[in-house]
Amino acid sequence: MDTPEKKKVIFSAIQPSGTITLGNYLGALRNWVKLQDDYHCIFAVADLHAVTVRQEPKNFRQNILNAYALLLACGIDTEKSLFFIQSHVHTHAELAWLLDCYTQFGELSRMTQFKDKSLKHADNVNAGLFTYPSLMAADILLYQADMVPVGADQKQHLELSRNIAERFNGIYGNTFTVPDPYISTVGARVMSLQDPSKKMSKSDENVNAWVAVLDKPDTIMKKFKRAVTDSEAVVCVGEGKDGINNLIGIMSAVTGKTSDEITAEFEGKGYGDFKTAVAEAVIEELRPIQERFEDYISNKDYLAEQYRKSAEIALKISQRTLDKAMKKIGFLAK
Ligand code: TRP
DSSP, X not given: OOOOOOOOEEEEEEOOOSOOBHHHIIIIIHHHHHHTTTSEEEEEEOHHHHTTSOOOHHHHHHHHHHHHHHHHHHTOOTTTSEEEEGGGSTHXXXXXXXXXXXXXXXXXXXXXXXXXXXHHTTTOOOHHHHHHHHHHHHHHHTTTOSEEEOOGGGHHHHHHHHHHHHHHHHHHSSOSOOOEEEOOSSOOOOBOSSOTTSBOOTTXXXXXXXOBTTOOHHHHHHHHHTOOOOSSOOOSOOTTOXXXXXXXXXXXXXXXXXXXXXXXXXXXXXXXXHHHHHHHHHHHHHHHHHHHHHHHHTOHHHHHHHHHHHHHHHHHHHHHHHHHHXXXXXXXXX
């Protein structure tokens, strides 16, 4: 008899940074929402990772809740997926400690994000910033995740997670599933509106470089109108047209139209019209998300019910893996 194929497990997480950008949404979150039907998805707000840089307590607490509410508003569905807050599930910090002891100083020193962040926060190069990747490995390995959707900036960390899993399995026998990157075929790479050779990032000093999912419609319009383009004034994909290429990419991601269709639609029209049209399409895409966000964020009890329900299940699943790993290492059972 055929046994139905087991759904693969996907794990991913996002830091509660305070601003979730259009780039985060089109490049990652929107794909997470789609994955929920075909995989066992486990998502988390990675609040433990966030304290590697100093947080103001009141803002931090609000940012965690906002991130949770916004992801629900984007379509993360707790009926289909587990969606919890990392610090609510204590196994993450526990396994992270163990994995620290199976991760080499040299490996962590080579992480480009560590090198970048140490330069940026030179006054606070703390040990957590250094061991950040083993916490990320714990997140993933606790759920025996088969795949992890990650952007280019987290690829190196995922590669290290694989190495840690393989190393542990090599010593103690099969304990952790070795996770593969999940490469999305549809994810849009959204670039800065001010310097389209760089990825859109909320840490950009120029606020006009990024659009936040919760930006007001007139702010979105203003930012797109200021977007850097070129002097050719022809709406089409081309070399040396990074700005327009980016806007076409955004338009295509939001409307589902191909770049050829978009080029045809705007033939003979100027960049001003095109920018306005892109802004309008983005505003319409984000409007229902913003409305749902307002509903969720004003209903704290509902949010708490959701994150508690998921955390309880996540604890059960992850405890099994943690117990297994501890037994293999030789810890005395309780
Ligand atoms: N470090 C990731 C980021 O900053 C967030 C993250 C934490 C994560 N744990 C994870 C991503 C596990 C994928 C898998 O974007």
